[in-house]
Amino acid sequence: MKLSGIAKILAVNIGLWLLLELGAFVILFLTPPEPDQRATSRDWVSQAQLSFSGGLYTWDDYCLWRLSPGYETPNEAPARFWGDGPLRINSQGMRGPERSVKKPDGVKRILIVGGSHPMGMYVNYAQTYGAVIEQELNRQGDVRWQVLNAAAPGHTSFQVRRYLEKYALKYAPDIVISDVGVNDTLPLSAEFPLPDHEVNTPPAWAVQARPILEVSAVYRLLRRWLQPSPARSRASAQDSRSYGVRVPREKHTDNLNAMKTLAKTNGFNVLYLGQVSVDLQNSGRSTCVYADTEHEPHVDLCAFWQSYGADAGRYFADPIHANPDGHAMIADKILSKLRSLDWVQREEQ
Numbered sequence: 001m002k003l004s005g006i007a008k009i010l011a012v013n014i015g016l017w018l019l020l021e022l023g024a025f026v027i028l029f030l031t032p033p034e035p036d037q038r039a040t041s042r043d044w045v046s047q048a049q050l051s052f053s054g055g056l057y058t059w060d061d062y063c064l065w066r067l068s069p070g071y072e073t074p075n076e077a078p079a080r081f082w083g084d085g086p087l088r089i090n091s092q093g094m095r096g097p098e099r100s101v102k103k104p105d106g107v108k109r110i111l112i113v114g115g116s117h118p119m120g121m122y123v124n125y126a127q128t129y130g131a132v133i134e135q136e137l138n139r140q141g142d143v144r145w146q147v148l149n150a151a152a153p154g155h156t157s158f159q160v161r162r163y164l165e166k167y168a169l170k171y172a173p174d175i176v177i178s179d180v181g182v183n184d185t186l187p188l189s190a191e192f193p194l195p196d197h198e199v200n201t202p203p204a205w206a207v208q209a210r211p212i213l214e215v216s217a218v219y220r221l222l223r224r225w226l227q228p229s230p231a232r233s234r235a236s237a238q239d240s241r242s243y244g245v246r247v248p249r250e251k252h253t254d255n256l257n258a259m260k261t262l263a264k265t266n267g268f269n270v271l272y273l274g275q276v277s278v279d280l281q282n283s284g285r286s287t288c289v290y291a292d293t294e295h296e297p298h299v300d301l302c303a304f305w306q307s308y309g310a311d312a313g314r315y316f317a318d319p320i321h322a323n324p325d326g327h328a329m330i331a332d333k334i335l336s337k338l339r340s341l342d343w344v345q346r347e348e349q
Contacts (some may be wrong), residue, residue, distance in 0.1 A: 014075075025219035033224060045189050048154055051080050056089075056153075059201050062166040063159045067152050069093045083124030092171075095098065095119055095149045096131070103172040107144045110134075111168055113160040114179030116153035117275075121326070124318040125149075127324040134330035140344040149172070156183045156247045157255035158196040164262055173268050175343055181275040181290030182320050184247035198256055256295050269343055271334070274301040276312075277319045284313030289320075300336050301330065 012091040017124035032230040039129070048065075051057045054074075057065040073082065090098045103109055112130045120128035134147035148171060150163065157180040164176065186259050188194070247255070256272065263270045276286040281307045305312045315326030322330060338344045 021217050024221040028217055028221055029226075035257060045191050045222050048192075050154065056087075061201055062162045063155070064196065064199055064201055065097070065152070065159075065164075066156070067093045067165070080123050083120075083122065083127065085124060088125075091151075092148075095128075095151070096125055096147075099148055099171075101170055103146075104144075106176045107146055108173060108179060110145065110147045110175045111171060111173035112147065112149050112151055112154070112177045112179065113163060113168075113176075114151040114273075115155045115183045116151070117182070117321050118177070118179040119151035119153060121153065121321045123322075123327060127327055129237060129322075129327040129331040129334065132328055133335060136331070136335060137344055143345060145344070151179065154183055154186075156180060156186075156196050157252050158184075161255040161258050164259055169266055175338070176259070176263065176268055176270045177273065178256065178270055179273045179275070180255075181252065181292065182277070184245065184252050186246050186250075187288060188244050188246060194247075195244065195248065195251070197251060200306050252290070253294075257294065260295070269341075270343075271337065271343075272296075272298040273330075273334075274299065275301075275320070276302055276305045277318045278305070278313050280313045280316060280319055284310040286312040297337065297341055299333050301333065304333060 014059070028106040031311045048057070049302075052059075055068055056071055058068045060066045065088045069089060069091050071087070073086040073088075087095070089095060092099055092101065110130070110133065110248070118130065119128075120127070128149065130147040130149045134145055137143075137145040137147075150168070155163075157178075160172055160178065160180050168176065192199075259270050272292045274291045274293070277289050278284070278286045286302070286305040286308070288306070291300060292298055293300055293302075305315075308315075315322055315329060317326075319322045339346045
């Protein structure tokens with residue numbers, strides 16, 4: 001075939017593709033998607049889907065997903081889940097101010113790992129217990145402290161373990177606060193049918209290719225047509241109990257034990273926190289989800305919140321997320337434990 005013939009075929013194919021792109025663009029423009037009802041859903045699968053499509057999450061070969069470095073909630077975000085301002089993720093994929101990878105001279109670091117509660121859903125960053133701890137530790141003493149908030153919505157003990165194994169050591173933490181458990185108990189669904197340790201993440205090429213494909217109107221239109229509808233997603237979640245949970249209890253224990261082994265090997269300390277769920281609709285009392293009292297040292301937040309009886313609900317924004325007062329009280333309990341262990345300076349009298 002002559003070169004001119006090949007050029008004509010290429011020109012025709014390019015022209016057809018441009019027509020498809022134009023048609024797809026017109027369809028996208030004239031038929032905007034209906035408001036996604038998942039934005040107000042408490043179903044974890046629905047929220048995870050929105051977080052991926054909205055850019056908050058990025059797939060990760062080790063942790064299943066992590067927070068996207070440099071992410072900021074858009075101005076048109078439908079709900080304010082992060083206090084009275086936008087959510088900002090720093091270049092290290094953490095909520096909070098910018099931190100260098102290398103620990104500065106004369107500084108000690110606390111690394112917080114867990115889910116949306118320690119990350120601070122429904123509160124400003126300055127109101128999270130991690131930020132309160134940092135402020136209090138730097139209020140006195142000669143040692144400067146940085147608290148790095150590496151928690152991410154939905155993270156389980158499996159994801160936290162993998163994060164510590166792969167990423168945490170480069171930040172040289174002196175103390176790791178493990179605040180996990182609630183997400184371990186989330187039921188699986190037809191869309192997430194395997195426990196965390198059996199999940200395969202998308203291949204690296206697919207993750208890397210998506211930003212390029214997003215330029216194509218045809219790709220965006222096909223993705224809209226082919227993705228599961230919100231109604232079908234919710235229906236799948238309602239029938240999900242037979243699938244089990246994301247992290248079985250024996251795996252939860254294995255993951256926490258692995259954190260302890262990693263700490264001993266790499267010269268940092270781990271403090272374990274208990275997790276509760278509060279009945280805000282009726283009794284106001286808390287129920288223990290994971291006490292983790294068999295893992296030492298620990299802060300028994302189960303017993304702490306249960307001691308408040310019906311008043312426990314006053315310190316929570318929803319059943320598992322503390323409000324600013326709740327975060328302040330958790331910070332106080334953690335600081336008391338850290339001081340009793342001599343991991344931080346004791347409070348001046």
